[in-house]
Amino acid sequence: MKSIQLTLFMFLSISVTYAQLPPKNPFLIDSPFSAVHNGSYxxxxxxxxxxxxxxEITVSFASTPRNKVSPWLLYSESYPDESHTIWGSTSTHIFKAISTETEFKVISKYRINYNPMINDLSWSLLLLENHQVLTYDDNKLYLFGEKDNTDPRSEIILIKTIELPKNISTVSKLCRLYDGTIAFASSKGLIGILDSNDFSIKTIYQIPLERKEKAYHNDYAADENGNIFISTTKKMLCVQWNGTTITPKWEVLMDFGGNRFQGIGTTPTLLGSGTHDKLVCVVDSKKPARMLTFWRDNIPIDWKGIKGENKRVAAITDLPGAMVPNKINTAVENSPTAYGYEIVCAQYNGFLGQSCKNKKGVYKLKWYEKNNTMKIVWHRYDINLNNVITYSIASNMIYGSGREADCNYYYYALDWETGKTVKKFNLGDNKKYDDPGNANIIGPDRSIIFNSKKGLIRLRPR
Structure with missing residues (x-):
C-alpha cells in the first residue's frame, strides 16, 4: 500500500500544480480511506x-447491527498480511468488516448505546495507530482496539472510556489536526481539543451563538495552520488552534436558507494550498441552492468584493434546479468532492428513502484564479447521486448511486472532465440498495463499498 501511494503521489506531484494536493496530514493513518471525507481538507x-x-461487477451485501448505519466507513491501516478491515458505526454499535475475494461480512461488533432512538453514535469515528478507534456517545469518548491487533479477524475490545464534563453534551465530529491533536464539536456550539495520548481536554472554545442558531449538524474542515472552518445555521466562521488555545479569526453572517433541523447543508470543503488562492466552500439551502466560496486566509489586496456582501465572500454561484426536496432536508446535504480548484456536488433526496421520481442534479464548478470567479463547468439534470460523492484521481471518475423512474437503483461512474456516464450498473429495486447519504470508499482492489440502512453494499470488479 505504501509503495502504491508513494508512486501515485510522485506522479501527481509532477503532473499537477501543488495547489491541487492538500498538504499531507502526517498524523492520519496510512490506509485506503483513513478519515471522514478522507482528510482534514x-x-x-x-x-x-x-x-x-x-x-463487470459482483454485488455483495453484508448485514450490520440494527438498521441505522452511519454515513462513514473507514479502512484500517494494513495488517502484517497486508490486508485491511473496514470500520463503521450504527446508532447502537461500532463494527468491523472484512472484504476479500471470497468473503464480505461483519466479523465483530460492540454495543455502546442502549437506546436505539438516540442517533449520537452514528456520525463519526476516528481511526488511530495500532488499529485503535476513537468514537463517542453523548458526553463519553470510547477508545476501541482488538484482542490481537495483528489479526484482522480479531474481536473488538473496549480499551478505555473517557467521561467528559457534563456541560459537553452530545460530542461529535472528531478531526485529527495537523499537529496530532484531536478536535471535537458538541451540540452547544463548543469546540474542544484533545491530547492524542490520554485524550484529556487541552482547551474548549464556545462559538458565539444567537438564539436558535445551531453549530452541530455539519462536520468541519481543518488546515495545516491550525485553522478550523465551521458553518452554523447563520454564519460561516474560522477559529484557530495555536497549540495552547482557540481564538476566533473571522466570521461572515449570511442567510443560508435551510431549516431549524439542518441549516446550511454541507460540510466546509477546502480548496487551494501553498502560495495559491486559499478558499473554503459550502452549499446553502436557498432556492435554488448556491455554492458559497469564502477567502479562508488573507483576502487579496486587489479584491473589490461582491456588492452587498461581506468582503470575505469570494463567490456566490447558483446551482440551477437544486431545490429542497422536503421540509426536513436541504437541497445539497451531502458534502462535495473536490480536487484542485474543481468541486462537484449533487442534489439530495433525503435519508428516509428515495422515491422513484426523485429530484435530479449533479454539478461541477471550478475556481479560476486569474479572474477570481467560480463557474459551473458542467451540470446534469437526468441523474441523482444521493451519496457523499467520491472522486478517484487515478481513474478521473466520480462515483455514486441513485434511483431512477423505473424504481431501480443504479450505480454510476461519471467522467470528471465532462460529467458523461462512463459506466452504469443496475443494482435492482431492493431498498437495501438505497443510499441515504453515505460515503463511498474505494479499496485497494478497486472495490467500492457504501452503506444503506440495512447493511454494507460492495461492488467488486470481476
Missing part, C-alpha cells in the same frame, strides 16, 4: 483507482 477524493468502463 474534507475533499472526499481518493488516489486509488475505482471501477472503470470495462468492468
Amino acid at each position: 474534507r475533499q472526499g477524493n481518493s488516489s486509488l483507482p475505482g471501477l472503470n468502463s470495462n468492468d
Whole structure:
C-alpha cells in the first residue's frame, strides 16, 4: 500500500500544480480511506483507482447491527498480511468488516448505546495507530482496539472510556489536526481539543451563538495552520488552534436558507494550498441552492468584493434546479468532492428513502484564479447521486448511486472532465440498495463499498 501511494503521489506531484494536493496530514493513518471525507481538507477524493468502463461487477451485501448505519466507513491501516478491515458505526454499535475475494461480512461488533432512538453514535469515528478507534456517545469518548491487533479477524475490545464534563453534551465530529491533536464539536456550539495520548481536554472554545442558531449538524474542515472552518445555521466562521488555545479569526453572517433541523447543508470543503488562492466552500439551502466560496486566509489586496456582501465572500454561484426536496432536508446535504480548484456536488433526496421520481442534479464548478470567479463547468439534470460523492484521481471518475423512474437503483461512474456516464450498473429495486447519504470508499482492489440502512453494499470488479 505504501509503495502504491508513494508512486501515485510522485506522479501527481509532477503532473499537477501543488495547489491541487492538500498538504499531507502526517498524523492520519496510512490506509485506503483513513478519515471522514478522507482528510482534514474534507475533499472526499481518493488516489486509488475505482471501477472503470470495462468492468463487470459482483454485488455483495453484508448485514450490520440494527438498521441505522452511519454515513462513514473507514479502512484500517494494513495488517502484517497486508490486508485491511473496514470500520463503521450504527446508532447502537461500532463494527468491523472484512472484504476479500471470497468473503464480505461483519466479523465483530460492540454495543455502546442502549437506546436505539438516540442517533449520537452514528456520525463519526476516528481511526488511530495500532488499529485503535476513537468514537463517542453523548458526553463519553470510547477508545476501541482488538484482542490481537495483528489479526484482522480479531474481536473488538473496549480499551478505555473517557467521561467528559457534563456541560459537553452530545460530542461529535472528531478531526485529527495537523499537529496530532484531536478536535471535537458538541451540540452547544463548543469546540474542544484533545491530547492524542490520554485524550484529556487541552482547551474548549464556545462559538458565539444567537438564539436558535445551531453549530452541530455539519462536520468541519481543518488546515495545516491550525485553522478550523465551521458553518452554523447563520454564519460561516474560522477559529484557530495555536497549540495552547482557540481564538476566533473571522466570521461572515449570511442567510443560508435551510431549516431549524439542518441549516446550511454541507460540510466546509477546502480548496487551494501553498502560495495559491486559499478558499473554503459550502452549499446553502436557498432556492435554488448556491455554492458559497469564502477567502479562508488573507483576502487579496486587489479584491473589490461582491456588492452587498461581506468582503470575505469570494463567490456566490447558483446551482440551477437544486431545490429542497422536503421540509426536513436541504437541497445539497451531502458534502462535495473536490480536487484542485474543481468541486462537484449533487442534489439530495433525503435519508428516509428515495422515491422513484426523485429530484435530479449533479454539478461541477471550478475556481479560476486569474479572474477570481467560480463557474459551473458542467451540470446534469437526468441523474441523482444521493451519496457523499467520491472522486478517484487515478481513474478521473466520480462515483455514486441513485434511483431512477423505473424504481431501480443504479450505480454510476461519471467522467470528471465532462460529467458523461462512463459506466452504469443496475443494482435492482431492493431498498437495501438505497443510499441515504453515505460515503463511498474505494479499496485497494478497486472495490467500492457504501452503506444503506440495512447493511454494507460492495461492488467488486470481476
